[in-house]
Amino acid sequence: MSRHKLRTLGARALSPETLMMGYGYDPALSEGSIKTPIFQTSTFVFRSAEDGKRFFEVAYGLREKEPEEALGLIYSRINNPNLEILEDRLSVWDRAERALVFSSGMAAISTSILALCRPGERVLYSAPAYGGTEYLFDRILPRMGVRVESVAANAGTEALRMAIARASDEARAEGGRLAVVYVETPANPTNEMVDIRAAAEAVRACAGEARPALVVDNTFLGPLWQRPLQLGADLVLYSLTKYVGGHSDLIAGGCMGGGEIMARIGEMRTICGTMPDPHTAWMLLRSLETLHLRMERSQANAETLISRLREHPGVEGVLVAGGASEEQKAIFARQCSGIGSTFSIRVRGGEAEAFAVLNALRLFKLAVSLGGTESLASHPSSTTHSDYSAEAKARCAISENLIRLSVGVENVEDLWADLSQALALI
Numbered sequence: 001m002s003r004h005k006l007r008t009l010g011a012r013a014l015s016p017e018t019l020m021m022g023y024g025y026d027p028a029l030s031e032g033s034i035k036t037p038i039f040q041t042s043t044f045v046f047r048s049a050e051d052g053k054r055f056f057e058v059a060y061g062l063r064e065k066e067p068e069e070a071l072g073l074i075y076s077r078i079n080n081p082n083l084e085i086l087e088d089r090l091s092v093w094d095r096a097e098r099a100l101v102f103s104s105g106m107a108a109i110s111t112s113i114l115a116l117c118r119p120g121e122r123v124l125y126s127a128p129a130y131g132g133t134e135y136l137f138d139r140i141l142p143r144m145g146v147r148v149e150s151v152a153a154n155a156g157t158e159a160l161r162m163a164i165a166r167a168s169d170e171a172r173a174e175g176g177r178l179a180v181v182y183v184e185t186p187a188n189p190t191n192e193m194v195d196i197r198a199a200a201e202a203v204r205a206c207a208g209e210a211r212p213a214l215v216v217d218n219t220f221l222g223p224l225w226q227r228p229l230q231l232g233a234d235l236v237l238y239s240l241t242k243y244v245g246g247h248s249d250l251i252a253g254g255c256m257g258g259g260e261i262m263a264r265i266g267e268m269r270t271i272c273g274t275m276p277d278p279h280t281a282w283m284l285l286r287s288l289e290t291l292h293l294r295m296e297r298s299q300a301n302a303e304t305l306i307s308r309l310r311e312h313p314g315v316e317g318v319l320v321a322g323g324a325s326e327e328q329k330a331i332f333a334r335q336c337s338g339i340g341s342t343f344s345i346r347v348r349g350g351e352a353e354a355f356a357v358l359n360a361l362r363l364f365k366l367a368v369s370l371g372g373t374e375s376l377a378s379h380p381s382s383t384t385h386s387d388y389s390a391e392a393k394a395r396c397a398i399s400e401n402l403i404r405l406s407v408g409v410e411n412v413e414d415l416w417a418d419l420s421q422a423l424a425l426i
């Protein structure tokens, strides 16, 4: 095993935090540079015509790779060192066989879904999901002959199991198949948890030749606090724009899973051209070195704020992963090791009171994203979820007094001072 792919030291398995500093990068291939250079190039020069032929045979699936053979560098839409090193490092956190990176979270989601389902097949998803994902599912996939249905994340595990079994049976009765079960957990912005292990059991119980793939968007808690592949998911997806990028300065996505499913997604990425550029991949490599520090600190800040917000007279409720009911607590205990740092509050009053608080905030910035070093606040009902019908908002409990907070790594007492002065207005 070459040194840059070492995952153990003697009998000791190295931790992801340690592997983020160098795993997958061989300085000897880059003049000894301790950091990965940016391979800002569109194409790569073959040493010989025979090399070009061999590389394309593997890239186009004309032959299997030899056991120790690496795919030679061809063209940056197909492969590039920055993307490959980033993919090696990302797969460490989720203990995945293979990872692929994309130009955005939505590129990861849409490319994966296109690879996994065909006209005449079905997709079932847990709602609410990220707005762009719901748009893809509800408006774009039906135009391509894919039938999409949803099950409310707050309907509970039994409802989820039944929805999976029913969708699969109905699809088979029509001569089709349920191709994908898609779960986003915790759900945005209510932090409702979906039981990943129960969903994995339900997809495996589906009769028929090819069971559905279980796909989990792990943007909110991953990769530190939730590991869907270890709970039976086939694919884990990320908006790397959020915690992994972590500085609100790039847009990217990722997906991870086993070799067979990833080969299908890799083929689709090459043809759709949804990979990131080398510079973005390099920024992500840098971000990964501090990922655990940022996620641990922002979570500690969030925990302090949550305990104080729960006592605040201006706050009706705090919506935290695993906090809603006994069933939710049990799911959280089984599948998560932390609450992350994105949660919501219901302030006393309605939209006017929520807006008064948002407009008074000085440190929390008013913006729709999450997972950055700086704290953000948003009003889901009038922004990210404004295209929901009144009925859908009521079903998903997205009320007008709901404010979503993404807590960063600032001094927590400064953040509390900001929230306290804003909440004092209502």
Ligand SMILES: Cc1ncc(COP(=O)(O)O)c(C=O)c1O
Pocket (backbone or CB within 6 Å): 104, 105, 106, 107, 130, 132, 184, 188, 217, 219, 220, 238, 239, 240, 241, 251, 252, 253, 369
């Ligand atoms: C849970 C979740 N998934 C996917 C996405 C889409 O990611 P991107 O904006 O990187 O395309 C987002 C964006 O907010 C998100 O919150």
